[in-house]
Amino acid sequence: MQNKKILQRNLAAELTLEIRNFKAPELAAYVLENSRMNELAALALSNDPLLSSRAMWVLSRCSELNYDSMTPYHDTLIKNLAQKNLHNGVIRNTLRLYQNKPAPVKHHVFLLDRCYSYLKNPSEAIAVRAFSITIIFNISKHYPELMHELVEVLNHIQIQEEPAAIRSRVKNTLQHIYKLT
Secondary structure (H helix, E strand, O other): OOHHHHHHHHHHHOOOOOOOHHHHHHHHHHHHHOOOHHHHHHOOOOOOHHHHHHHHHHHHHHHHHHHHHHHHHHHHHHHOOOOOOOOOOHHHHHHHHOOOOOOHHHHHHHHHHHHHHHOOOOOOOHHHHOOOOOOOHHHHHHHHHHHHHHHHHHHHHHHOOHHHHHHHHHHHHHHHHHHHH
């Protein structure tokens, strides 16, 4: 048990390095090569905003390198989105996991609810809102009756008042929807 705490503490120290010394892709490769996913996932659920945000950042990089490595952590990470006052980086990097890869079917309803909540909140971070659009679209492909709701929501977003990233994501998503229907 003591060795595990030492290893975890070392990983935590690496995660909280000064930003210019922090290398998420390299740390992700290290975590995967050394079977330290359990430790990293535990740190991602930490109450320390910097630690949890950086750990989720590395987990998102781990996912890019080996998406299957995330399978044991889907439930915990998705349920973590229900927490109040999560650091923006935790939300952003959790959503990043599912914007290009499929979310587990059993979490579709929860993710739709959370992502619509993020999307409709203009004070939410731009990346969180953009990732939410993509996740909603990807889930809705499995349930065509939900595509109409997404179109309605996207059409009601005041495009001219939105940042470029949101305008672009809305435009591209609507084009994809129209191609599907």
